[in-house]
Amino acid sequence: MADRNGYFCIIPKGSETWVQLVAPEGSGSRVDLKEMEEYLTLHRIQHDRVPLLSAIGDKAEGLFRVNREKVYPVPESSVLRVSQDGMSVTARFYPPTEGAGLVTADELKGDLKAAGIKAELDEKEAEAFFSDRHYCTDYVIARGTPPKEGTDGYVEYLFNTDPLARPKTNEDGSVDFHSLGLVHACAKGQVLARIHKEVPGEFGFNVYGDVVYPKEVKKVQVRCGKDISRSEDGTELISEVDGHVDLVGGTIFVSGVLEINDVDVSTGDLSFEGDVLVHGNVATGYKLKASGNIEIQGIVEAAEVEAGGRLTVVRGINGMGKGVMKAGGSVVTKYINSATVEAGELLQSELILNSSVSAKDTIVVKGKKGFISGGHVRAGNVVEAKIIGSDMGTDTVIEVGVDPEIKEKSARLHKEEEDLRGNLSRIEPVLLAMAQRLKKGEKLAPEQIQKMQELNGMVQKGKARLTELEEEKKELTQQIGGNSDAAIVVFGEALPGTKVIVSDAALTLKTGYHYCRFKKEHGDVKMFPI
Numbered sequence: 001m002a003d004r005n006g007y008f009c010i011i012p013k014g015s016e017t018w019v020q021l022v023a024p025e026g027s028g029s030r031v032d033l034k035e036m037e038e039y040l041t042l043h044r045i046q047h048d049r050v051p052l053l054s055a056i057g058d059k060a061e062g063l064f065r066v067n068r069e070k071v072y073p074v075p076e077s078s079v080l081r082v083s084q085d086g087m088s089v090t091a092r093f094y095p096p097t098e099g100a101g102l103v104t105a106d107e108l109k110g111d112l113k114a115a116g117i118k119a120e121l122d123e124k125e126a127e128a129f130f131s132d133r134h135y136c137t138d139y140v141i142a143r144g145t146p147p148k149e150g151t152d153g154y155v156e157y158l159f160n161t162d163p164l165a166r167p168k169t170n171e172d173g174s175v176d177f178h179s180l181g182l183v184h185a186c187a188k189g190q191v192l193a194r195i196h197k198e199v200p201g202e203f204g205f206n207v208y209g210d211v212v213y214p215k216e217v218k219k220v221q222v223r224c225g226k227d228i229s230r231s232e233d234g235t236e237l238i239s240e241v242d243g244h245v246d247l248v249g250g251t252i253f254v255s256g257v258l259e260i261n262d263v264d265v266s267t268g269d270l271s272f273e274g275d276v277l278v279h280g281n282v283a284t285g286y287k288l289k290a291s292g293n294i295e296i297q298g299i300v301e302a303a304e305v306e307a308g309g310r311l312t313v314v315r316g317i318n319g320m321g322k323g324v325m326k327a328g329g330s331v332v333t334k335y336i337n338s339a340t341v342e343a344g345e346l347l348q349s350e351l352i353l354n355s356s357v358s359a360k361d362t363i364v365v366k367g368k369k370g371f372i373s374g375g376h377v378r379a380g381n382v383v384e385a386k387i388i389g390s391d392m393g394t395d396t397v398i399e400v401g402v403d404p405e406i407k408e409k410s411a412r413l414h415k416e417e418e419d420l421r422g423n424l425s426r427i428e429p430v431l432l433a434m435a436q437r438l439k440k441g442e443k444l445a446p447e448q449i450q451k452m453q454e455l456n457g458m459v460q461k462g463k464a465r466l467t468e469l470e471e472e473k474k475e476l477t478q479q480i481g482g483n484s485d486a487a488i489v490v491f492g493e494a495l496p497g498t499k500v501i502v503s504d505a506a507l508t509l510k511t512g513y514h515y516c517r518f519k520k521e522h523g524d525v526k527m528f529p530i
Helices: 033-042 049-056 105-114 123-131 404-439 446-480
Strands: 007-013 016-022 062-067 077-082 088-094 138-143 154-157 191-196 228-230 236-239 243-248 251-255 257-260 270-272 275-278 287-290 294-296 304-307 311-313 316-327 331-333 336-343 347-349 351-359 362-365 371-379 382-388 396-400 487-494 499-502 505-508 513-521 524-529
Touching: 007 088, 033 049, 049 062, 077 105, 105 123, 105 138, 123 138, 191 251, 257 270, 270 275, 275 287, 294 304, 311 316, 316 331, 331 336, 336 347, 347 351, 351 362, 362 371, 382 396, 396 487, 404 446, 487 499, 499 513, 499 524, 505 524
Parallel strands: 257 275, 270 287, 275 294, 287 304, 294 311, 304 316, 311 331, 316 336, 331 347, 336 351, 347 362, 351 371, 362 382, 371 382, 371 396, 382 487, 396 499
Antiparallel strands: 007 016, 016 062, 077 088, 088 138, 154 191, 191 236, 228 236, 243 251, 487 513, 499 505, 513 524
């Protein structure tokens, strides 16, 4: 059985007007009584709404009296509706009274024109109705011309653009720090990226003939540093040297890679514009600095290492209380022992022991051991570890929620303020004593007058600086208030005595906790299970 909507038709019966409800077929819809009322009103057929609807009730078919007046012939008709986006016109047809006229294609065209519609009648859709009339059914009889959407421009990078080092975790729980893939080598003549230019769209028209514009496409933008050239058609970026390729802040850079065996007495201190790959170790007392990434395949002793990008130490850091490591990007290392380490992004290690460690984003301590014991560990967002604290009672502080740089700046400001107030407290009594001598009429030597002027200048500058410090401290205090998502996550045990700090709230653990998360809630550090 074909689907067909139910419909209604007006039936004249002598001096009375009746309405015939025809039941739907298949999955067709029943007559909408509101639609029927609108039709009666449109054709000025008198009807008493309440009794009529009460008589019909929930019936899908039947013959019902509308009024006791003679109805004149009502021809077949249609109602046109334009879609909200103006891109289509729907016609809904209603049957005639017996013997009345039928709608023609020319009449439909006339109706479209009268409604201000310039789109042509869809002859095929109209013929579908004329050949098999379905009433109370929508037919899309006219359509606008939709715009043809364009495509945004984009850059296809042909090298690894992931800014974070993500070591693979082995099946036994250990972390593989050897297969990091941090050095993205490139060869002279290698295509680094392809530029796919934007393709503009084409405008269309709605059913009223108004122009419909396509969405604006995004133009491709790509920046690159030196030693990179463009192909003749401008669609490819090509390396002009052998070296290392990286994407930093949307700009493609190619730099040479310095490869050495060890940083020790044989090399002295090293500073390099680019990336450095150390196949061995960095010995105690030496300095290694690079504007790009540094990968050290051995260990770092009590040395100073600074990377503008990422820092990777495959075997670990044994700082002996003097080692200092800094990286503008992520830091990944096997372990950290008695060292100071700062990461501009993520820091990942298998254990941290008696060290001062900070990361702007996240610190992850995982692997077979996965513990943080002793020292001060700080992250702007999250610290994750298997075990935090020490069985030996070594002070362990874990802090999240504030950018470590902000915290350090706050400490520097407080120290500067303390020193300034100390200096002023020593200078002001001297000035006061000199002023009292002058007030008594004593004559001071020229060098004493000069000294008094110098001290007075120092006081004025000091007080002005104190005012500046107060404003800077207020701004920092607002920032230190915090990151509401900051958390310390423990996948094993948090030992008693460990101090946890979230933003500006602190808690020293009186007892041990297992598989938990520490967050700030209502001004205090609270423990939540995971």
